[in-house]
Amino acid sequence: MTSEPLSDSSRPIDPGISLTTPNDAAAAQRRMRRRVVLASILGNGLEWFDFVAYGYFASIIAKVFFPSESNLSLMLTYASFAVGFVVRPIGGIVIGAYADRYGRQRALSLLIVMMAFGTLTLGLTPSFATIGIAAPIIVVLGRVVQGISIGGEFASATALLVEYAPPNRRMTFGSFQMSSQALGRVLATAVGLSVLLTFPPSTVQAGAWRIPFLIGALVGPFGFYVRYRLAESPEFQQLLQHKADVARAPVREVLQRHWLPLISAIGLTIIGTSLTYIWNTYLPTYVVEQLHLPLWQGLLGVAVTSALGIGTCVLGGWLADHYGPYRMFFLFTAISALISYPFFAYVLAAPGFARLFLAQFVVLTVFGLLQGPGPGLLAGLFPVEVRSTGMAISYNVGVTVFGGFAPLTVTWLIGMTGSKLVPAFYIIAAAVLSIVVVGSTFRGVQRQAAAAHPAAQLEG
Structure with missing residues (x-):
């Protein structure tokens, strides 16, 4: 399904560098790969930095x-945050097609x-008391x-990372x-904790809460500088040499000709996004409301x-390169389902920090190993001419439906059933659905890949 990678000698290098030996070319290529990794980390890291900081100071x-x-102000705050989720699929489609x-x-x-603009609005916008409804x-x-930017970030950055990767390290x-x-x-x-611990509450309320968002916005100029100096991915450069192969309508192309990989990609996303939003986003609320423990106990475990x-994700990617990404996906998805109920029951039997932290440590270690190969797997499902679009649609649909709605769904089900084990059942259901x-x-995707590109095979 994917184009054959270019040899190292044909990959783009830093412009303006005089290369006289193969060693010079190899060194320049390594520098460009490091720059690609840095550029990708900056964008996705800023996304989650803003996401967590917003929750801290909501x-x-x-x-x-x-x-x-009344509580209307807090509801409006979370509603404005939810707007970002509503437009994510739109951003993914538009930016993915652009890429x-x-x-x-x-x-x-x-x-x-x-x-950076979105983060800066929180750091600099005057209060309602100062400028009224404009705030x-x-x-x-x-x-x-x-x-919109978050909707396109994952797919475009992943495409660049994977297309720059050395053979067998995607x-x-x-x-x-x-x-x-x-x-x-x-x-x-x-x-966030530094701000809360350094300043008195009155100072935090008066404006110190803006510090994380101002710091986050500073990543923007540096990130733009790094990304602007990147050479285009080698596979996309190869595609441009055959302009007839460039998709003129990538969205239509994906929906008409690549619907099976699209479904498979959504399946790959379901379990990972469910684990993320249950164990990282919803858990602090669960700790307070259902376990009746202090908030810091849940937050410390998340931190x-x-x-x-950071390390287990990379380890998961390394294992997938050596033993096959699909084998690792099915293995760690099954383990996630098998340990979900026992660990929730273990914590509920005697709620306390030690049990909670142990459950977080084990489950989220498995989660990191599962999550690591995800981007490479998604990228491998789509050919280079529609790779960003295909990943953007599948990833954002999966995250919005199975992740963004997870806290709301679990809260509603706990209220309906009275069972505090609902999060465990949600994860088990997500794992089973992903595997199915x-x-x-x-296998059908592999057959399509073999027919379209006989030399390219999806790893098992």
């Missing part, structure tokens, strides 16, 4: 931009500017811009995309396991 943001005497028409480098340069309008506009290079999410969570937690996730969807489609 109650303050509510009072600053959505003043109200497939005009190149990954141009798309990524645009995306980092949009992302929430600017904030919502910033969320919309950032939602899963490892793709895993940097997932480890950057963990890095963003760790940095946001560190900066520590996120730090470990991927298991029933990936």
Whole structure:
């Protein structure tokens, strides 16, 4: 399904460098690969940095931009955050198609500017008391811009990473995309806690809460500089040499000719996004509301396991390169389903920090190993001419439906059934659905790949 990788000697290198020996060319290529990894990490890391920081300071943001005497202000704050999820699929389709028409480098340069703008609106917009209704309008506009950029970021950055990867290391290079999410969570937690512990509550309320968003926005200019200096991916350059192969309508092309890989890609996304939003996003609320433990106990576990996730994601990608990505996917998805109920039951039997942390440590270590090969697997499902579009549609549909709605669905089911084990059942159902969807489609995808590109095979 994918084009054959170019040899190292034909890959793009840093412009302006005089190369006189093969060693010079190889060194320049290594520098460009490192720059590609850095450029990808910056964008995805900034996305999750903003995501976590927003959650930390949501109650303050509510009072600053959505003043109200009731809980309406907090509801409006979360609603403005949800707007980003609503526009994500739109952003994914638009930016993904742009990347497939005009190149990954141009798309990524645009995306980092949009992302930084969305973060900067929270850092600089005056309060409702100062400029009135314009304040929430600017904030919502910033969320919309950032939602569009986030929708396109994963697919475009993953395409560039995988297309630059050395032969037989595509899963490892793709895993940097997932480890950057963990890095963003760790940095946001560190900066957020530093603000809360350094300043008195009155100072935090008065404006110190803006510090994380101002710091995050500073990544924008540096990220743009790094991304602007990237050479276009070697596979896309090869595609441009045959302009007839460039998809003029990538979205239509994906929906008409690549619907089976699209379904398989959504299946690959279901379990990972369910685990992310249950164990990282919803868990702090579960710790307080259902386990009746202090909030810090859930947050500390998320911070520590996120730090470990930076390494476990890369390890998962390495294992997939050596033993086959589909084997690793089915193995760790099955393990996630098998350990979900026992660990939730273990914590509920005697709620406490030790049991909670042990459950987080084990489950999220398995999650990192599962998550690592994900980007490389998704990229391998689509040919280069529609790769960004195909990944953008499948990833954003999976995240929106099975991740974004997970906290709401689990909260509703707990209220309906009275069972505190609902999160475990949700994860088990997601794992079974992922295995069924991927298991029933990936052989067909392999046959399509073999027919379209006889020399290219999806790894088992």
